[in-house]
Amino acid sequence: MKKNIPLVLIFFAVLQITxxxxxxxxxxxxxxGRYFTDNSGRAIYLTGSHTWANFQESRTPSDSLFDYQGYLxxxxxxxHNFIRQWTWEHARKASWTTDDVVFSPLPYKMVKHKGKERYDLSQWNEKYFERLRTRVKAAADVGIYVSVMLFQGWSQNRLETPGSDPWVYHPLNPVNNINGVGKSVKNNGFDDExxxxxxxxNNGDVLEQQEAYVKKVIETVNDLDNVLYEILNEGGTKKWQYHMVNLVKEIEKSMPKQHPVGMTHASVVSPPMFNDDLWESPADWISPATEPIAWMYKGTDYLQDYKSDPPANSGKKVVLLDTDHLGGHWGNYSWAWKSFVRGHNPIFMDSWVPLAGNYDRAKSPSIFYVGGVTKNDADHPxxxxxxxxxxxxxxxxxxxxLAKMTPQDQLCSTRFCLADPGQEYVIYLPEGKGTLxxxxxxxxxxxEWFFPIINRTIKGKETLKGGSYKALIAPFTGAAVLYLKKK
Known part of the structure; x- marks a missing residue:
């Protein structure tokens, strides 16, 4: 092997083989408990970009179909080795735009009823489940774990844009199905127990339909190793989410394989949901939010700032720390390193294909322009x-x-340190210096020094002797990562 091949590329080559x-x-x-494992017993770290149309099409009539192979x-x-596979429950309209966004396919069969097209909830649209299985298997072929999202909070609880109420186009709305299901659902704009x-x-016969759908999804992908489940994106009361987590576990109990089940922060729910509700849940993995949530508690300071100073993971749950729940259109490389050394698995809500439709930018401050590029564009800097x-x-x-590594904030002046003390240390230095x-x-x-912004690794010519405090100064201006391993 040539000596001038970058060390990181060697590691990538090994990974691509396996x-x-x-x-x-x-x-x-x-x-x-900060990480997953499999039959190998090794700790498995998850990270990757997910995007809104990576399962169902999410587009206006003028948009192209999603290029799934290009995305993989x-x-x-x-x-990357992980994605959230986004699910949309309603057929059209989106809370972020007045444009006509269409979501397809949906899981229920469409039939003619009294001269109009309606959903028959007693019949599955098998094309939906064929696509589900095909896409999860295609991800497996390139080494990607897939979190199958079961439900979508934006199907009910996001009504910022007039005329965009997704409930109007939801299959479980009684006006849209021939089965009379959904009469107990109150269209109040947010989840309320x-x-x-x-x-x-407290949603009447809708719960039975939701449970049947969960069972069908599990039957479709249970035999696949690269599956995780996520109950719902941003919504759902605590009782309902806990019920669904337990339901997935109960259904899989008698099936060939059991997979991790995740619960993410509801953001919009009554009574309010907090990160403690995630930690105390029956879920295997969680995605917390920065608390207090800015729009709910204006003028307050953050107690749990998962954006700029992610709290160390205690190990009680696997945390897939998601930019989607921290800032929507947001994310930077420094946050990823901080999250890693604090015991989290960082994932990115990626505008690889922008959200469909035009925004009212005054109502969407996270989509602001930077040098002619918006945060809803794939090439934001x-x-x-x-x-x-x-x-x-x-x-x-x-x-x-990794199985022996834990956050060790107290060992480094930057407080960004993941270590098996005395054996291995990974230290993130935002300004390239600190004390260990x-x-x-x-x-x-x-x-071994690594410089994230230029992808360069420099091995030290001499060893570092422990036994005291050590001043750390990177041979590079800017953020640096120091990796120490016992000789």
Whole structure:
């Protein structure tokens, strides 16, 4: 092998050879609950870009069909190994635009009824489930784990744009199906346990239909190793989400394989949901939000700032820390490294294909222009460095003994340190300098510097001797990652 091949590229080459191998479905690592494992027993780190149309088409009539193979190629090129597979429950209209956005296919068969097209909830649209299985298998072929999203909060709880109410076009709205299902759902614009909304336990016969759908999805993909489940994106009362998590586990209990089940922050729900509700849930993995949520508690300081200073993961749950729940159209490479060394699995809500339709930019401050490029564009300047660095982090995570690594904020002045003290350390230095406490590690360490913005690795010519505090100064101006391994 030529000596001038970058170290990171060597790691990528190794990963590409083994990427298509899955050794059973994921489960929480028994020794380090921050990560998953499989039959191999190794800690498996998850990271990747997900985008809104990667399962169903989400487009205006003038938009092209989603290029799924091109999307998978982007993931593999950037060394990603995880996606959320987005699900939309309603047929048309979107809360972010007045344009006519169409979502297809949907899981129910359309029939003629009294001269009009209506959904027959007793019949599945098998093309929907064929697409589901085909896309999950295609992701598996390139080494990608897929979180199958079961429900969509925006099918009920997001009504910012007049005339865009998604409930009007929802199959479970009684005016849209021939089965009379949905009369107990109150169109109040957000999930509320007392009012009986779409994603609550007080929704009448809708719950039975939702449970039947969950069972059908599980039957479609249960035999595949690269599957995880997510109950719903941004919505759903706590009781309803807990019920659905337990339902998935109960259904899979008697099936050949069991897969991790995830619960994400509701954002809009009554009574309010908090991150503590996620930690106390029966879910295997969670996606918390920065708290207090800015729009709910204006003028307050953040207690849990998962954007700029992610709290260290205690290991009680696997955390897939998602930019979608932290800032919508947002993300940068520094956040990914901070999240990694704090014991999280960072994932990116990627505008690889922009959300369909035109925005009212005054109502969508997260879509602001930067030099003629908006955050709803794939080529926003923050995004490519983030995509690449998520892959760099995965390459590093696969080299270290991740199962033994835990956040060790107290050991470094920057507080961004993941370590198995005395054995291995990964330190993120936002300004390229800091101090490391090695007083209890009186051994020699091999030194390796990595510079995220230029993708360059420099190995130290000499070892670092522990036993005291050590000043860290990177041989590069800007953010740096230091990797120490016991000689």
């Amino acid at each position: 990427a298509q191998q899955f050794d059973g479905p994921l489960r929480v690592h028994p020794e380090n 190629k982007m993931l593999k090129t950037n060394n 007392t009012m009986g909304t779409l994603h609550s336990m 923050d995004y490519e460095p983030l995509r690449k660095n998520m892959g760099y982090i995965l390459a590093l995570a696969d080299r270290i003994d 406490d090695l007083r209890n590690a009186d051994v020699e360490f091999n030194v």
